[in-house]
Amino acid sequence: MKIENLTVRYGSFTAVDGVSIEVPPGGVVGLVGESGSGKSTLARAVSGLVPYEGRIEGARRIQMVFQDPYASLDPRMSVGASVAEGVRAPRAQRQAEVERLLGLVSLPAEVATRYPRELSGGQRQRVAIARALGAEPDLLVADEITSALDVSVQGSVLNLVKRLREELGLSILFISHNLAVVRYVSDSVAVMHGGKLVEFGPTEQVVDEPTHEYTRSLLEAVPRLVRH
Template identity: 80%
Template sequence: MIIKNLSVRFGGFTAVDDVTLEIPAGGIVGLVGESGSGKSTLARAVTGLVPYTGEIVGADPRRIQMVFQDPYASLDPRMTVGASVAEGLRVPRAARRAEVERLLSLVSLPASLAGRYPRELSGGQRQRVAVARALGARPDLLIADEITSALDVSVQGAVLNLIRSLREELRLSMLFISHNLAVVRYVSDTVAVMHRGALVETGPTEQLVASPTADYTRSLLAAVPRLRPTAP
């Protein structure tokens, strides 16, 4: 899929400025930048939640799914886990229970959680339910928007490992958004750096981390000391 010359404007303010970005089949592109850089606005444009100019080539908009930052806010508290996951399924009604159980298993949750409500789950479990629900639509592209930032540090690693395993098992194409370059580096094949609505640098993850060309990328690296390249 290619995001081509995409811009988002709110009145006289340009939130996303002429962004072109390729997300290869089966690959994870990490989009990183500080809060307010335009990352989430770009994600909402790609999913059709805000108007934009430009093109999205190679993906059916109906087959793009998004997982949001706050799993509690994105799940209907009045619906059970099973009902939430089943909501977007494209399978016969008689097959829904088995499909819900399969999806919960994909995100390492027991089928017994299907009858529970979001308030009865931990934050990590709720985020896994949100991922399962998105996978139920069999997306061509999954957008993960800051999906670990609302979780406890102890839970973040497990969710990131889940993302990596899902990519390997399902060959998912994914746009993974975070302000944390360490998180992006862990899950992504390619990193795109966004600043003030524009992409300032894009490249293979390890190459970009080792030899950034943009001053803004260097500043992000400097904020995460353990990602600094070591001297030979």
Template identity: 75%
Template sequence: MMLNVNELTVRFGSFTAVQGVSLQVPTGSVCGLVGESGSGKSTLARAVAGLTPYQGTVSGVERGRVQMVFQDPYSSLNPRMSIGDAIAEGTRVPRAQRQAEVARLLDLVSLPATYASKYPRELSGGQRQRVAIARALAARPEVLIADEITSALDVSVQGAVLNLIRDLRTELGLTMLFISHNLAVVRYVCDTVAVMRHGEMVEFGPVEYVIATPRHEYTRSLLDAVPRLTHA
């Protein structure tokens, strides 16, 4: 089913963090949410995931079938819990099958099954982010939300994680919201892009079209900030 977000608004007291955003994400496609810090993109995503109260409607997906991968993989993993236990915690299989399911999920994110016995402190940042992705996939989500998942990683491993996301999208047919401040990254991963500014969506469309013919001056400023990603 298509993920439908209609007139979604998030308020924190008198402050409006997201104002009347509507968008559609077809099944199996990836929509990028792009904008500078404070633009409302992460708040919008958290609302879609059911982590933040909102007004408006989110339809096309069951509330429990949305999973989120956060920016900092270390803080999102329990340091006292083994990798295997962290992944198994979210699985939807009988207890007797969990070890095999954990091994399958680790393989899915290109980590060996032996990592199930390790702890977060024993892994690199890129490996921890792969574990966080595996844990999110354990719940067999209908929608996966990736919130700046490469921004806390070394440049040398960012590309590998982005390639993993592309591979998983192809292999699993994932529907995704992909949050980033970088239009070059969004172009590499996404089919469509929603440009957020001050809590409002100022532009939306196929990612290649938005980059080639940006209509809003804010979109043009984001493009200008990426040296090798210029628009016509």
């Protein structure tokens, strides 16, 4: 997927200002920045949730996984019904496909009969990922998908993202304010600040040899990422 000169305006305020990023097939691009940097607005524009100027090419089906899995799942629908909503399969095959998708995210088939309120935060986020995968997306947009989870389960969800990328060849735009998280899952890193893209390159290059002052400030906030 190629994003070219993407701009999002809310009246006179420019939330995203001329951003260009390419996510190669099967690649993971990490988009990092502090709150208000424009990264989540860009995610919503890429997913077709807000109007934008510019061009998005190369991805016909885009699915987004949101920060709060409980808010993104209908509490009145069972897990199986929620996952089945986006499944690209004949009706007679949907139950089997729901079970397959739950298996992909390491959830047992019986979870399909349960409701979001009966699940943990980590389980709900896995359901949200399974539902997104049911649409067979060309691009998965993961917007702060671990930030609402307990620290104890964040790692398991990140490992899931890495495994799904390897098994399915997923292209992922992975968004986080945490550079350590982005480094763990991404091939390349794009850094946003004030609605603009200030740095973009291979992950280790951005982490080890940042060229922009803002990137360096993000690194200083996560000391374990700095090479001594």
